[in-house]
Amino acid sequence: MIYLVEHFYSIQGEGRYTGTPSLFFRFGGCNMKCEGFGCTEVAPNGVKVLGCDTVYAVNREHFLQNWIPIKSSSELLNILNLYDLPLGVDIVLTGGEPLIYASEPVFVEFLEALHADGHRITFETNGSLNVDFEQYPIYKESVFALSVKLSNSNEPFGKRVKGEIISSIALNAKEAFFKFSIDADSITAGLEDEILEIISYAPKTGVYCMPLGGTKEEVEANTQPLIEFCKSKGYNFSDRLHIRIWDQNRGV
Numbered sequence: 001m002i003y004l005v006e007h008f009y010s011i012q013g014e015g016r017y018t019g020t021p022s023l024f025f026r027f028g029g030c031n032m033k034c035e036g037f038g039c040t041e042v043a044p045n046g047v048k049v050l051g052c053d054t055v056y057a058v059n060r061e062h063f064l065q066n067w068i069p070i071k072s073s074s075e076l077l078n079i080l081n082l083y084d085l086p087l088g089v090d091i092v093l094t095g096g097e098p099l100i101y102a103s104e105p106v107f108v109e110f111l112e113a114l115h116a117d118g119h120r121i122t123f124e125t126n127g128s129l130n131v132d133f134e135q136y137p138i139y140k141e142s143v144f145a146l147s148v149k150l151s152n153s154n155e156p157f158g159k160r161v162k163g164e165i166i167s168s169i170a171l172n173a174k175e176a177f178f179k180f181s182i183d184a185d186s187i188t189a190g191l192e193d194e195i196l197e198i199i200s201y202a203p204k205t206g207v208y209c210m211p212l213g214g215t216k217e218e219v220e221a222n223t224q225p226l227i228e229f230c231k232s233k234g235y236n237f238s239d240r241l242h243i244r245i246w247d248q249n250r251g252v
């Protein structure tokens with residue numbers, strides 16, 4: 001079963017396509033927890049849950065009652081009719097981790113229909129789940145924002161960095177780029193080595209570093225040290241416009 005958490009029309013707030021009007025589909029579920037990011041949210045059952053800034057789209061145990069079960073691709077496609085969208089508007093599939101559904105027939109049908117209608121499809125993914133580009137050629141037509149997790153996520157290395165998957169996505173996808181979430185305290189020589197190791201699996205792929213944080217205050221505190229880090233390493237700085245402008249992740 002596929003679960004959709006929310007959909008909204010906004011501008012892309014981060015990465016290579018920052019500022020591009022985009023329709024977002026946020027899917028529920030993830031293969032990680034990233035409790036190291038230290039964001040908390042109170043679930044409908046009153047439990048305070050620790051995780052990343054989209055913990056409400058990750059933690060099935062406590063947030064499932066707010067997730068929408070999807071049984072057919074037309075349920076997803078009909079969502080486009082709810083908005084007054086420009087022709088061929090960008091579609092961003094995010095989560096949670098949208099690629100947990102990569103082999104679901106309903107999900108693949110949805111992607112194929114979007115592509116046939118001329119939409120650019122971008123996955124916001126942690127880059128740790130295998131994508132079968134031969135069985136599902138639609139993924140060769142898609143953009144992958146590879147938000148590979150660093151040690152600041154507190155996930156084990158073997159779970160968050162899968163070199164062969166990163167290489168396969170960079171090789172087969174229409175386009176891919178790295179997107180790292182970094183806080184000021186993590187900017188150390190160790191961080192540099194971590195990033196170098198990850199990008200070695202796809203050396204020609206662009207690198208964007210974003211300030212970590214689920215609130216405007218956190219993003220702003222991490223921005224300036226991160227800009228200095230990007231300047232010294234030659235990486236692209238990416239803002240997180242949606243958090244800076246609206247001070248939240250949900251629905252923007």
Ligand code: SF4
Nearest residue numbers: 030032033034052096
């Ligand atoms: S991989 Fe992404 S969505 Fe999943 S828990 Fe980590 S930060 Fe959140």
